[in-house]
Amino acid sequence: MLDTTHIQEQLFERFGRDHFTIQITADGIPTLWVGRDEIIEVLRYLRAESTPAYRMLYDLTAIDERARHNRPGQPDSDFTVVYHLLSLKPVAEVRLKVALLEDDLHLPTATTVWPNANWYEREVWDMFGIVFDGHPNLRRIIMPPTWQGHPLRKDHSARATEFEPLHLDPKRQDIEEDALQFKPEDWGMERASEDNEFMFLNMGPNHPSVHGVFRIVLQLDGEEIVGAVPDIGYHHRGAEKMAERQSWHTYIPYTDRVDYLGGVMNELPYVMNIESVMGIEVPERVKCVRVMLSEFFRITSHLMFFGTYVQDIGAMSPIFWMFSDRQKAYDVIEAITGFRMHPAFFRIGGLSMDLPKGWDRLVGEFLDWFPDRLTEYKKAMARNAVLVERSKHIGAYSQDEALDWGITGPGLRATGYDFDLRRDRPYSGYENYDFEVPLGKNGDCMDRLDVRIEEMFQSCRIIRQCMENMPEGPYKSDHHLTTPPVKERTMHDIETLIAHFLTVSWGPVIPAMESCTMVEATKGLNSYYSISDKNTMSYRTRIRTPSFAHLQQIPLISQGGLVADLVAIIGSIDFVMADVDR
Missing domain, CATH: 3.30.460.80 (NADH:ubiquinone oxidoreductase Nqo5 subunit)
Known part of the structure; x- marks a missing residue:
């Protein structure tokens, strides 16, 4: 720094x-x-x-x-x-x-x-x-238009049991439906030009091509997109509010479910942030395991993107093959962590358990099998004439536009901007690994696909280095605030037993502080900004996710294109709605 x-x-x-x-x-x-x-x-x-x-x-x-x-x-x-x-x-x-x-x-x-x-x-x-x-359109974005109050205020209830039961009678339903009516004038749109009338089309929130509960209202002149209004908030899960009522330790499982395809990648900035505040230096073995598992989840996330993107273009078979391949990666993840998509495996100061016997054999078998499989996918699908025609020069943006809109990760590197936090400001030992940063040229759908394919090859390269150079040593730090604490100290005397119980049930008391830690997650830069008021739980937790930033660019890169182009654009962004709405 x-x-x-x-x-x-x-x-x-x-x-x-x-x-x-x-x-x-x-x-x-x-x-x-x-x-x-x-x-x-x-x-x-x-x-x-x-x-x-x-x-x-x-x-x-x-x-x-x-x-x-x-x-x-x-x-x-x-x-x-x-x-x-x-x-x-x-x-x-x-x-x-x-x-x-x-x-x-x-x-x-x-x-x-x-x-x-x-x-x-x-x-x-x-x-x-x-x-x-002076804001051009200051209105609700996460909560429904009819919502009363502001949820992240301290005087706003945090639990459903603190509200009156919901009664959706016919009158209330009419009110809610009327509130969702799209009025073009509210967004500065005209209903007609001098020559013809525009058509307004709801795409989503329950359409397979929008990848979740996500709505885009399109202003169309025939098939051509004149304007677009992305509408989010249908998946709101209150992750930031929940952080204010969970202990520092028990909040870890919630992080997995923000970018639910990123798994432990979500846990990493959260636990690293707390560790840096408390001065906990984790063992080298812990750093290596964290990197290895994070790269496994980068592969599983990118495979999901690859399969669904090809499906959006019109091919059906590839998504089934890639789902099958993801399961092989999840087999390795499950053997190591005990869970597949949401392991909650990282802990403050270390891991929940050490690597099991035979882990290296499973990792090695996956690495010997997967790269050849990915090479075939690249030849057969990413170079398919129809996919290339539907992807090249579609949804392009420049480096300056990417920076203006807060685009990071593969979406930024697709423009040729050479930045990867793992290399440029290493964390968790990434400085010890030899890997390349794939770049695109045009910032279009094709480049966003190619960058992610190459990133999977590089992830395999990093995982192999982890496997071949895994350090010996403990799987958690010998620090009194590590959660859970070192088990061997539990039965020493009654004081250590009580301390163990309190540390596990309440978690550590974090001194009054503010701290933010970011990582190069599967979809871009992800960070946790935590504020402690000298308590066992967070006063304020801010989750900065890449998907929220990336969806803002849709009106920019879809204007002038066709509805079919927008399907490719949405797929190429690679977002998760829980990562958007939090």
Whole structure:
């Protein structure tokens, strides 16, 4: 990480030291409080003029501060809006905060600086009730239009049992259905041009080509797409709210189910974030196992993408072959972790158990079999004339557009942008592995497919290095806050037995802190931003997922195309709705 004082000094020189309040955070990311009147100007400066330039609005979220006790050195605030900016070359982050009082929850929109601020600001208004003046269409995005209240406020109930039973009588049903009616004028769309009338088509939320409960309203001139409005929120599962009522330890299984195809990849940033705060150094064996399993899940996720993408184009057989191959990978995962899709295998300070006997034989058999299989898939399917015709130069975007919309992972690398967090800011020992970063050229559907195919080959390469160089040693850290603690200490005396019980049932008490850790997940950059108020559970957990950012680009890359092209575009993005709605 770059010297944290460097960007601070630039901001002080440009705007004056009096305009900022510095906050020390556990993750070491430069964190500065800014007044609402200066925030847009500061954001513009960091985007284009600072060194480095923080080209991407990585995340934008908020915190309800009203029940928080430990805020040393921070300005008075009832609600805080947090801007997380990212530079990719070099890798650097900066966090800006704006303090707001409950009777004046207004600040200017950042959509004039970054287009992807649109959905983030809608989410903050939806979840917290904070108004962004000048926003082009500030309306609910996750919750239904008729919802009362703002769910991530501390005074909003967290459990279904705290609400009145739902009675969907005919009158209530009519109200809900009317609220979902699409009115083009609300989105700045015209119903007709000088020559003809436009048709508005609902695609989803229950259509096989939209990959889940996802709705896109299309404005059509014949078969040509004139405009598109993605509509999310049908899969909302409240993962961030649930983090506020689970212990640090018992929340781990919930992380698997965010990107439910990513498995342990979701657990990794969460546990690494807590470990960094508590100063837990995990053994080398743990790091290696975590990398190996993460790459296994990269393969299973990409196989799902490959099979469904080819199916969207029109081929039926390949998805059955790839599902069969995924099961072989899951056989290895299950033999090691005990579960298939959602292992909850990583723990604070280590793993739930050590590698079983014979694990290396199973891994080796998979590696000896799978790459040849993938090579055949690439020849037979990815180079099929129909697939190439339906994919090449379809849904293309430039590197600048990708950065504007917060696109990361294979979607960014498909444009030729050479960035992979595993290589450029290694974590969990990735610096010890030899692998290449596949790149595309045009940023179209074809490149997004090819990049993921090549990434599966590279994952096999990393897994083989893990298998051949697996370190000896313990599978959890010898640290008093490791959860669960070292078993051998349990029966030493009554005090250690009690400590063991409390650590497992309540989990560790995390000191008051703020920290964020990101990883190169299956679909792009994924991170957990955790806030502790010196308790056994999180005060606020923010999950930044790649899928949420990626769906915003659909209107941009679908305009002028055909409905059939949109089917290919949606498939090429590779998203999971639980990763979008959280």
